[in-house]
Amino acid sequence: MRSSAEDLTTRARIRDAAIRLFGRDGFARATVRDVASAAGVSPGLVIHHFGSKAGLRDACDHHVLAQTATQGREKADPVSTRQLIQDYMNHPDQYADEITYIRRTLSDESEAGDAFFDAVVKQTQDIIHAGMEAGTIRKFNDVRSTAVVIASNSLCILMLGRHLSRTLGAAGPESHGIGPELLRQLTLPALEIYTHGFYTDARFLDAAREAINSNTSTGREHAP
Amino acid sequence: MRSSAEDLTTRARIRDAAIRLFGRDGFARATVRDVASAAGVSPGLVIHHFGSKAGLRDACDHHVLAQTATQGREKADPVSTRQLIQDYMNHPDQYADEITYIRRTLSDESEAGDAFFDAVVKQTQDIIHAGMEAGTIRKFNDVRSTAVVIASNSLCILMLGRHLSRTLGAAGPESHGIGPELLRQLTLPALEIYTHGFYTDARFLDAAREAINSNTSTGREHAP
DNA sequence: TTCCGGATTGAACATGTGTTTAGTCTATGA
């Protein structure tokens, strides 16, 4: 859905180059000169358009946030975030920059990262509520905490993508990140746990319940 | 178990200050002058002891890696990584710097991060194998992938700690990270999913199995 | 005591980097 680089305004080209470089190298390491050179433009023009490097970052934040907000509202995959990743699977090259940018945004402290995380949690929560009514998802007492756990588990594919593809040997060595092959390898194990659980019985859960109920202060509650 | 700052050699004081600052601000943003000042020392001395800023980073990597490797070998918590986090719960102030440093290490590309992740996965894999034989953990066909999923789910507490405590309102606003309160809030929801599963039946799992088996090439496999 | 090597410092150096500035070019509207 995105036009080729030639069709974009200079401002948009600079912003897209910044999204790529900020995501790849981080905000601190990526220099204004790098961005300018990647956009085929002089450093001064970057400042001319965005006021400062921080202003450029804000523009990137808003753009990526808007970009990801438009999608995702319609689809409702129970394993959440996967609707975004699913989308990415079908257009890997097109969204790769946004994906890595979001990862950086979630790592570094930033309002954009906060907003994105909250959006994912809220969406997950809605999905759980709907699934509980439809009977496809088990009933949970604390839906909010459950949503947070599920959302985190989904997002960790994003955060740890590099390590996942590295250990699983998915995707070539050049693609340091999330690829269709990686998602295919992780889907079944994750769904199996989400379907049948990980433990054979409830003894760990019960033990944790007791430990937490009895010992509310800091202490040595060994979960297992 | 660690001596107070006064008892450490200057070299160790510099390294600990670097671990704190690299973890808090990132390698690029934290300057040699910052580290020197935090250690109460001149910038030149930092270079004198470590050769360069990169050398200082290497020293930090090795130290943190060694520090975390010594622990964890004995304890064997099924929800893994939690043995490290558990340990942290009992000495929050003492390990806080190492924790945040590891988070940065897992985000930025680094051999230390790779090694740490691989160690966690391997340990998780061992735990799963043991649990499968003992009958406490369900039998999984692909133990390796399952271990990767479980390890990632555990590590995301580390990666997303800031967001987790933010949305769950655990710990005061000054502690931007993982605290005992956060772990207490997440343990039960996570264990519940690990015990009883997330879905009520296997229809999502079966659908995904079919989709992946039939459509091996890139395509639009909507997991549901 | 004397001497030596390492710890340590303050200042300087070289470079990278965000930003400014003066000026050019180009299209558009009167």
Place this chain on the structure above:
DNA sequence: TCATAGACTAAACACATGTTCAATCCGGAA
């Protein structure tokens, strides 16, 4: 046609930062 506004550049500026260097301090060995 002319004038004006904005896109755009090249150069310069100011400052931060990694690193070097000469000099000093200090403890221990001879």
